[in-house]
Amino acid sequence: MSVLLTGAAGFIGMHVAESLLARGERVIGVDSLNAYYDVRLKRARLARLEGRPGFTFLHADIADREAMLPLAEAHSDVTRIVHLAAQPGVRYSLVDPFAYVEANVMGHLVMLELARRLPRLEHLVYASSSSVYGGNRKLPFAEADRVDHPVSLYAATKRAGELISESYGHLFGLPQTGLRFFTVYGPWGRPDMGPWLFSEAILEGRPITLYDGGRLKRDFTFVADIVAGVVGCLDHPAPAKAPRVLNIGNHRSVEVRRFVAVLEEALGRRAVVVDAPRPATDVEETFADIEAIHALCGYEPRTPIEVGIPRFAEWFLSWRKGG
Template sequence: MSEGPILVTGAAGFIGMHTAERLLARGETVVGIDNFNTYYDPALKEARAARLQAREGFRLVRADIAEHEQVLALVRDQGIKRIVHLAAQAGVRYSLENPFAYERSNLAGHLSILEAARHAEVQHLVYASSSSVYGDRPLEGSGFREDDPTVTPVSLYAATKRSCELLSQSYAKLYGFPQSGLRFFTVYGPWGRPDMAYFSFTRKIARGEPIEVYGEGRMARDFTYIDDIVDGIVGVLDHPPAPGGHEVYNIGDSQPVGLMEMISTLEEAIGAEARKIMRPMQPGDVTATYADISKLNALIGYRPRVPLKEGLEKFAAWWRGYENG
């Protein structure tokens, strides 16, 4: 590839590692940045980073994206013209306990990337947003559309992700570099995040421990397998808007699944039945997510290929190896 290295932020994260691997596989040079925070076990992040560092064409930088001068120097020194910005403080419930982590990683961090992009004349910035920006709304019609209202976030996490979209909109208009935001819908798969329900359920079911089912099992999610997500990220990276353009895309499976159905599918993949403790909805949770992906399909022909059963089987197989490794 001739356009110089690509910066992937959050490269030791779940989506970041898989995205960097895909880019390396097609011959790109990748610079990854991550601060290896302790939101969940850093050993998993170290294992992901080790996979990347074993690949030709990858360089890892251990740094905090909120340190804007360091980020700008990195982008300039490496000649970076394309950025996939995935670093963020994730998790709805954790935002109730530690709000300033979201202010630093999501708001200051995003602004830092924007400033680096404008000063280094980056050609395309692709960044992670979230389906949480849609708020809590009924599961109906053809799914959540990008032009639906996004003015009622029910968590600080959601508010920060919507704020990032607004920051990007203003920077694209002011400084002319193209940007694409991706609203992720419940990403799962091998090397995933331990705080996600499917991951924590797997661990507990395998150990014979009870699982807590929030929303009394009535919630539904648009579970999207990691390979399908990476297809979308890389496809969007290759299709920037016009100079000064800013586009937001849903990226999901477009097939919402009830929580109880997900659990039963996971039980089959693990080969054990879960002991369930039913709990009410938690503050910040939403009832359902449902992606309308017609806009992304029109751009790159995006169409997820991995059904939930196959994806959870692949995750369970990876988990057994990782836990026993």
């Protein structure tokens, strides 16, 4: 039996693949290796997986149905899917909106069509986002909250994926769990996210921009905690006709300026800070209610930023020196 993992060369995907392989799973990793950010980083992540017993890589775009749908026959032993591939980033959706609809809506649909063709499918776990909560002011964000006022196209495409999954659960009985990821950070993170951008600027003496004086708050979640939740959910299939959506976060809301202060300490340098108004695509605060995922699989994040940020900084410094 095998696990099909999309986004295998991605930040979270690589870590999930390593966790599955470590416990003896066979993993079929899929990734398009697109150029949204430096492909060298994606290939370096992939190099950590290739050659390991049980790992197979397929270079393919999840939105390409001619490439993806035949996998149902070629890999009919797949019993579980972890679908993480997507077009990420909130602000980039203002630059290339078509990329989001192609990857996050069409790509999600293709994966559902593939899933329903697999004869032994037990569970599909897919990545949604805390962005679906939009400008909600009730905290912490809970799965029962309204999510019909997205403030970015990225959020709208992620909510669309949830709704399509709901319909496929009803129509075809696909057992599915959607995970609303909050702000994930850690080693091998993405160059378009705050920890990387802040670190690079601090080390090069360039200013960093903190919106609203750094008072925006985020539920920063260390990647190892996220992986434990993803794998835990994978091991607890949803009922066939009852797709579920769960938060997966740290259940702590931290001001961005506090995050930067810990990062400064880890890097041994002070940041040059520039203040700016909050962009329309950004919300004031994110904060995950994680009672449901805890009840399902015992999910309990254990890594505060005072531990997680130094781990990221150590990796980042090593990466800058050439790995």
